[in-house]
Amino acid sequence: MPSRLTAVLLLLAVPWISSCEDAANSSGAQGVSAVPTAALAEAGHVLRRLGFGPTPRELEEVARNGTAWYVAQQLSPEDLDESAWEPLPLWRALLPLPTGEADGTTLAELVERQYVRALWSPRQLSESMTLFWEGHFNTNYWTVFNFVGGNEARAAWIETRENELFRALALGHFEDLLRVSATSPAMLITLDNVLNVAGNPNENFARELVELFSMGVDNGYTQADVEELARCFTGWGVCEKAPADLEDPLSACASGLPGASLAFHFDPARHDAGPKTIFAGTAWELSLPARAGSAGLDDGLDVLRHLSMLPQTAEFVCRKLARKFIADEPPAALVAAARDTWLATGGDIREVLRLLLSSPEFTAPAWRWTKVETPFESLCSTVRALEGLATRRIELTNFRAVLEMRLRQSLFRWLTPDGFPEQGDEQLGTGRLLGRIAFNEWIHLGEGDDLHFDVAGLVRRHGAQPSNAASVVATLGRLCYQERFSPADAALAVEFLTTDEAGQPRPLDPAAADYDLRLKQLAAFMASLPQGVEQ
Amino acid sequence: MSRAPQFRGDLEPRAPLPSRREVLRWVSAAGLLGAASNLSPSAFAGGSPLGSKKLLSIFLRGGNDGLNTLIPLHDAEYFAPSVRPTLRIPAGQALDLGVGGAAFHPALGRAMEVYQAGELAAVARVGRTNSSLSHFANAHVCETAVPQDEGVDEGWIARWSRIAASAEPLAVASVSPQIQRAFLGPKVAAHVPALAQYSLSGSPVAAKILGAGASGLAAAYAGAGPGGNAGYSPAVRATGLTMEACFGAFSALPNPNFASDSFPDDPAQCGAVGLPAAWWAASFLGEVRDALRILAGTPCSVAGVELQGFDHHVGQGGTGGDHAARLLVIGHALRSLRREALQSGLWGDFAVLVTSEFGRTSRENGSGGTDHGRSGVALLAGGGVRGGVHHCDPVSWPSGATLFSADGRYVEHRTDYRVLYAEILERHLGLPSGDLDLVLPDVGSQVGSDFQRLGLFL
Structure with missing residues (x-):
């Protein structure tokens, strides 16, 4: 198995040591108020589509340096220093990354690590793509949890390891991603390949492999192919292995060994050693010889390599990527160009993304604000626009509660193998809009144990006149929505800010005791505006 | 029943051009972003009330095993040890429905109260031609009621709402964590993950954020205010x-005022009334309860819930096990719905449809489960439903010639799933026959025997 993955994991496991020097931006005193609207609009769009929404600092940086600069930077995440990011005490609380189930990690740690990275990591594209692969190769934590008899340390380690590998390969080659997924105990368990045995094949994984993970539904395969594919993956399963053997599917099992972790295991005795022909009679037919013993492992690996380079796979995955970054119905010519890049580069995701993110369509004004954010993206973009901060794990409690209980997006726990829907119309819903408001209420209801928002300080730093309601509103509008904050929005927001709950006028006095609270209430209103779910 | 069709949607094609299919495609292609702009806010201002009929749709997601839901007692092939060595339900334990063939899985015992009242119809062999083996492709077709190659994404319930109930914003509600495809369309459905969470903090600020008239979000959504808000996505x-x-x-x-054992909504309470003490059971029954409250207490005509977990590739179980546990909960839900709707006087106008995207392989696989199949079973219950069993008797289910009648692996369908929708739309929700084609394109003109009506309503 690819040992370079281990190296990357180890690299990631090193705690990011930081001097946490003053990270204050180098902009002028006016902040975003001084940025030309056209540049601000493009920067906002790029940050929303490519990652989890603009922070004030990134808005200024991208507006100043241009989209091409930012895209190039994001395509080389390994060069981006994560050590200076702001919620460092919180991040330290979530380290070190586990290296095996003996480290006793938990689902909560896995979830919160993903929150922290999406919210505050400078590697926005890398995090966005990590979640894209989590969705594309969906596995369900609870299925794993039940399979391992409720052993949380084991189930959480399995999902954490898969998540870290997706992150390490987020911009890598598709074949590697497909292999990481297919050999992950989480996938082996979720789609029943652990029960796939010669003579009694289980076709659950084989079907989704072609339907969801590579070629796309009914796109060049038959039921007979699914049955033949299932034979290729017989003998693929899991067992406990010593730490040094985790990467080797042919290593011995070590049931009950202290320090052992559940890992991918190939059992030749359960493998169907006969010859196999998949996609018989087509231009993409694959014939595999009879393979005895440990050589049988190559059946599945050969299939994964073959599928990775099929034009159907390239087209299917490229359309999903274009859908994520460009539009729910992306231009066919752009999808075709991305597919060609895939086929020319051996499925190099970095190059496919370079093509998509450098295309005129990516920044074209006509495509802006035409997609709906996932619930997770929409919460993240609110927190990021308002520079919300958490320094302790407990401060993410309401974030998680609203996301999971109201918006019903529980990371790593989507039941069906198709992953959380990315398509816009499936994101919208009356319950979702109400849940967003409920989350935004925490901006003004929150106390010490919630995310912290300093809205008054934020608008001041970005050029607002603190006693001028229109100026405060305009500044917040530029931070949250850039060009998509209309005079009509501003009028509603000014009315909100300058009246009390009974609708009576009240002046805005920066010296008043409730000034900070009123600005937080204003932020809660503005974050709830309709464009708060668009991207 | 003879409600005048005055709530036609803006997109309804009365002229021969464009064709209905083309319009559906257009609605779908334009998606929410285009077509919803036709929903002016004033459309919500008034309008006549909908009829008093109510429908609850229960979707069994994952592919419910029809063979073990409605057992063909008369078909010896089902009982052959080689077909379902561990999964088959012994004839002596199946609940004979007294029609010379069909029997319920013993876990459906609580539904027998509805069946014995003559208010539950069980339909075997429900499916369609060109059925896919993909969950997602098949569920899409079941929920849109249009073959997938037509490129239509609007759900059939959303379409009914757009065409027959355009003036009522609460006409249909998806009471489920995710909005079900059947409820997605240009006319927005209510989406209720949980009624208890359909609330805000209660602080005066929350009310101020929501606003009213020309202030707050109410104004923003309505496009009121100086200059309007034409910029938002429709x-x-x-x-x-x-x-x-x-x-x-x-x-x-x-x-x-529901009886305490009707809709237990935590695992311990579920366990206390003989149901699986599990969160999935509690959440599902909570959603059924919320759907009933919405149907009973608001203008909503159609609500939908779903129960996941029917994709039993592994460890399905026969008389016990996971499939039985899920059927037990479905039977409980049917019984509770009837009891509570009778209590509140709603049952006469009430119907419950239970469907799934497909059935499963007739032969048990190597993992004590079954794989994706073709036709399956649908149930319909209600005060106006004509109880009985369809297509599970020696004539419509020939013994020894049915289990492997499709591709040598599956039960071939005898009734297209859209026949059930058509009967519900016309005979229950009162859709004029002339409008059926608007909601279910082409169904009216189908002449195949699988499109013959079953007469499910009295």
Whole structure:
């Protein structure tokens, strides 16, 4: 198995040591108020589509340096220093990354690590793509949890390891991603390949492999192919292995060994050693010889390599990527160009993304604000626009509660193998809009144990006149929505800010005791505006 | 029943051009972003009330095993040890429905109260031609009621709402964690993950944020205010308007007086009434309860819930096990719905449809489960339903010639799933026959025997 993955994991496991020097931006005193609207609009769009929404600092940086600069930077995440990011005490609380189930990690740690990275990591594209692969190769934590008899340390380690590998390969080659997924105990368990045995094949994984993970539904395969594919993956399963053997599917099992972790295991005795022909009679037919013993492992690996380079796979995955970054119905010519890049580069995701993110369509004004954010993206973009901060794990409690209980997006726990829907119309819903408001209420209801928002300080730093309601509103509008904050929005927001709950006028006095609270209430209103779910 | 069809949608094609299919495709292609702009806020201002009929759709997601739900007692092949060595239900334990063939899985015992009242119809062999083996492709077809190659994404319930109930923002509600495809369309449905969470903090600031008239979000969604808010996506605006209507209606719902054992909503309570003590059971019954409250207490005509976990590739179980546990919960839900709707006087106008995207392989696989198949079983219950069993007798289910009648692996269908929709739309929801084709394109003109009506309503 690819040992370079281990190296990357180890690299990631090193705690990011930081001097946490003053990270204050180098902009002028006016902040975003001084940025030309056209540049601000493009920067906002790029940050929303490519990652989890603009922070004030990134808005200024991208507006100043241009989209091409930012895209190039994001395509080389390994060069981006994560050590200076702001919620460092919180991040330290979530380290070190586990290296095996003996480290006793938990689902909560896995979830919160993903929150922290999406919210505050400078590697926005890398995090966005990590979640894209989590969705594309969906596995369900609870299925794993039940399979391992409720052993949380084991189930959480399995999902954490898969998540870290997706992150390490987020911009890598598709074949590697497909292999990481297919050999992950989480996938082996979720789609029943652990029960796939010669003579009694289980076709659950084989079907989704072609339907969801590579070629796309009914796109060049038959039921007979699914049955033949299932034979290729017989003998693929899991067992406990010593730490040094985790990467080797042919290593011995070590049931009950202290320090052992559940890992991918190939059992030749359960493998169907006969010859196999998949996609018989087509231009993409694959014939595999009879393979005895440990050589049988190559059946599945050969299939994964073959599928990775099929034009159907390239087209299917490229359309999903274009859908994520460009539009729910992306231009066919752009999808075709991305597919060609895939086929020319051996499925190099970095190059496919370079093509998509450098295309005129990516920044074209006509495509802006035409997609709906996932619930997770929409919460993240609110927190990021308002520079919300958490320094302790407990401060993410309401974030998680609203996301999971109201918006019903529980990371790593989507039941069906198709992953959380990315398509816009499936994101919208009356319950979702109400849940967003409920989350935004925490901006003004929150106390010490919630995310912290300093809205008054934020608008001041970005050029607002603190006693001028229109100026405060305009500044917040530029931070949250850039060009998509209309005079009509501003009028509603000014009315909100300058009246009390009974609708009576009240002046805005920066010296008043409730000034900070009123600005937080204003932020809660503005974050709830309709464009708060668009991207 | 003879409600005048005055609530036609803006997109309804009365002229021969464009064709109905083309319009559906157009609606779908334009998606929410285009077509919803036709939903002016004033459309929500009034309109006549809908009829008193109510429908609850229960979707069994994952592919419910029809063979072990409605067992063909008369077919010896089902009982052959080689077919379902560990999964088959012994004839002596199946609940004979007294029609010379069919029997329920023993876990459906609680539904027998509804069946014996003559208010539950069980339909075997429900499916379609060119059925896919993909969950997602098949569920898409079941929920849109249009073959997938037509490129239509609007759900059939959303389509009914757009065409027959355009003036009522609360006409249909998806009471489920995710909005079900059947409820997605240009006319926005209410989406209720849980009624208890259809609330805000209660602080005066929350009310101020929501606003009213020309202030707050109400104004933003309505496009009021100086200069209007034409910039918002019409879909978000339409969703927001429906959300405000839902918030008003749902926060005013009276407390229900349901019997304590009807809808236990935590695992311990489920266990206490003989149900699986599991969160999935508790959440599902909570959603059924919320759907009943919405149907009973608001203008909503059609609500939908779903129960996941029917994709039993592994460890399905026969008389016990996971499939039995899920059927037990479905039977309980049917019985509770009938009891509570009788109590509140609603049952006569009430119907419950239970469907799934497909059935499963007739032969048990190597993992004590079954794989994706073709036709399956649908159930329909209600005060106006003609109880009975369809297509599970020696004539319509020939013994020894049915289990492997499709591709040598599956039960071939005898009734197209859209026949059930058509009967519900016409005979229950009162859709004029002339409008059936608007909601279910081409169904009216189908001449195949699988499109013959079953007469499910009295």
